[in-house]
Amino acid sequence: MVKPYKNLEGSKKEQVRTMFNRIAPRYDLLNHLLSFGIDNIWRKNVVKQLRELKAPLILDVATGTGDLAIQIAKIDPIAVYALDLSEEMLAIAREKIEKRRLHTTIQLKHGDSEELPFGNNFFDAATVAFGVRNFENLQKGLSEIHRVLRQDGRLVVLEFSRPKKFPLKQLYHFYITRILPWWGGIISHDKDAYSYLPESALQFPDGKDFTKELQKAGFESQKILPQTFGVATIYVAIKK
Numbered sequence: 189m190v191k192p193y194k195n196l197e198g199s200k201k202e203q204v205r206t207m208f209n210r211i212a213p214r215y216d217l218l219n220h221l222l223s224f225g226i227d228n229i230w231r232k233n234v235v236k237q238l239r240e241l242k243a244p245l246i247l248d249v250a251t252g253t254g255d256l257a258i259q260i261a262k263i264d265p266i267a268v269y270a271l272d273l274s275e276e277m278l279a280i281a282r283e284k285i286e287k288r289r290l291h292t293t294i295q296l297k298h299g300d301s302e303e304l305p306f307g308n309n310f311f312d313a314a315t316v317a318f319g320v321r322n323f324e325n326l327q328k329g330l331s332e333i334h335r336v337l338r339q340d341g342r343l344v345v346l347e348f349s350r351p352k353k354f355p356l357k358q359l360y361h362f363y364i365t366r367i368l369p370w371w372g373g374i375i376s377h378d379k380d381a382y383s384y385l386p387e388s389a390l391q392f393p394d395g396k397d398f399t400k401e402l403q404k405a406g407f408e409s410q411k412i413l414p415q416t417f418g419v420a421t422i423y424v425a426i427k428k
């Protein structure tokens with residue numbers, strides 16, 4: 189199992205929480221810099237997969253600093269519940285949400301995706317952007333999302349994947365293993381956090397392998413949508 193800090197004790201979950209608490213103040217800046225701003229386009233593409241549903245109740249798991257929840261609020265659901273493990277990431281999300289006067293639509297919740305604090309069949313749709321890779325137990329997290337979604341409810345996941353073709357495969361590998369940890373380490377002041385990112389991204393199941401995980405948790409996979417030459421992928425699945 190890939191954990192953020194090789195020299196520290198503690199479960200992956202504890203370490204992931206520590207890491208995001210540490211990097212929270214610089215997370216947004218780093219995200220936009222290291223992805224050249226493309227991360228916002230990917231989040232907008234996630235929202236496109238929800239728009240026609242007109243889902244009243246949406247859950248954003250691993251919401252972090254809330255960028256996806258804020259995008260989702262624009263399609264006028266009754267409520268977006270935005271949950272995260274890291275208090276410091278949520279504190280930044282809270283500031284952004286209050287500044288945009290979205291606090292009546294977006295309900296922030298501190299919690300664990302592997303033990304969701306919601307009843308069965310509660311949500312019409314759920315999203316996870318760059319969260320599933322950080323779960324300690326992927327199946328437990330996906331099964332919990334399945335439990336809280338209603339029958340035929342839609343799950344949209346955005347996660348890093350790997351370009352498969354020459355020369356992008358090689359360019360991406362060079363960027364993610366050499367450039368990104370270097371820049372990320374300098375700006376975040378947490379070298380380990382930006383070594384963990386490529387390590388976890390390179391070993392995480394992508395494409396068909398990830399849809400197998402979705403199926404194991406009880407979902408029917410509907411779409412695999414590679415983004416920007418396959419650097420990230422959007423997965424759309426339905427609770428069956």
Ligand SMILES: C[S@@+](CC[C@H](N)C(=O)[O-])C[C@H]1O[C@@H](n2cnc3c(N)ncnc32)[C@H](O)[C@@H]1O
Nearest residue numbers: 208250251252272273274277300301317318322
């Ligand atoms: C890379 S950030 C993504 C944040 C946001 N979704 C985005 O698109 O920028 C991953 C987030 O997952 C959260 N996370 C990791 N494991 C979690 C868990 N078991 N339960 C809830 N949140 C978790 C972290 O605290 C962190 O805020």
